[in-house]
Amino acid sequence: MAKRKDLTTTSLAMLGLLALRPWTTYELAQQMERSLRNFWPRARSKLYEEPKHLVAHGLAVARREQVGRRPRTVYAITPAGREALREWLRRPGAPPALEYEAILKVFLADQGTKDDLLAQIRHIRAWAEAEQLRGQAFLREYATTGGPFPGRLGIIALMVSFLTRIDDGIHEWAAWAEEEVSRWPDVHAAPDKQLFQRLLEKSERHVAAD
């Protein structure tokens, strides 16, 4: 089983976790849910197959254990696995792909009512606020405990900063959009004449400023 098939990004993601310490498949699946979900979301059911591919490629080894009568499998990375991971890290990663149904509904909002649009924007905003709170809880935990991998604190800081920037961006947009749309007479409102020109100039300033 788990013979064919090349390694996918998901395989390498799990290999990356194994580089930190050995895990059971269950723990691995949990980690994927907890931290990687935000930038590499994968269905839980698939996660149990990946380590088998890693073993088939000689990048990890499996050790079967027993907890009472229940079996479990602990995976650990091999030297070949570390090398494969390093090689993969050297290559540039794929650009982002965003899937956002709520924003799709904003895009098509001229087929509904102004109230629907406002509700959708408020919904987006509420989601962003909830995410911000989640992020703060995470930061509080790290500020007090230091987290389980002290050598990774710098990188964790990069990641937290990235994710909060996205959430903040969505939140700011939603706050602005709510304000903007609430001034429209209806969803077909023409924005004022020079809006696109102004957005363009803003973007040019923004890009020039770096």
Added chain:
Amino acid sequence: MAKRKDLTTTSLAMLGLLALRPWTTYELAQQMERSLRNFWPRARSKLYEEPKHLVAHGLAVARREQVGRRPRTVYAITPAGREALREWLRRPGAPPALEYEAILKVFLADQGTKDDLLAQIRHIRAWAEAEQLRGQAFLREYATTGGPFPGRLGIIALMVSFLTRIDDGIHEWAAWAEEEVSRWPDVHAAPDKQLFQRLLEKSERHVAAD
């Protein structure tokens, strides 16, 4: 054919395009690539099946035409289709799902070298800059031509604003991260003691400020 199966978000997205005007499947597929790719990316090959489901559900009608000897199919929305669309727009959309391999590599960067990490960040930054230029080209076009659907200008403005905010966020993060990492002795650098505390306070100010 195309009997079973409930309507997916992709079906509704195409129905939304049909609400603007009739299109051939080819044009529909193009529109999905051009504008929806940014927030609802779908494989090209699937896009030819969706309108058939819409027809099967009575939400669109197909008209077969000939261009010389080559047949084509033009789809148009039905009143039932408009109603289904309005109903769908009333319901809150799913939260965002982001898939970003390059950021995943940042997350695992402590298994590689500092140079790999810096290269990855620069790569991300270059991508963001290219996107900003694409956004500006789009804005320039709209600022001069007004675009094909004048009644949608307000909504287009919301969308452009959203997408540039995301790109700007990624770009700002990459610029900051490059600067930050370049000061580290290596990828395991511990950030300075109070960094998480400071990030937390920044986030709290940010959220409080709205």
Added chain:
DNA sequence: TGCATTATCCTCCCAATGGGAATATCGCTA
């Protein structure tokens, strides 16, 4: 006029994925 791209207009296929259901044991608490 002829020729070579490029655009239009699809269909088919397979491996991979999402998402849920199913199963069973462990360990704690009421």
Added chain:
DNA sequence: TAGCGATATTCCCATTGGGAGGATAATGCA
């Protein structure tokens, strides 16, 4: 001691991604 949530997986199927294939029409340019 019964029940419940956490641990620890497997299986399945409809849907998707991604690429290959193939035909005609319109165009640009030599």
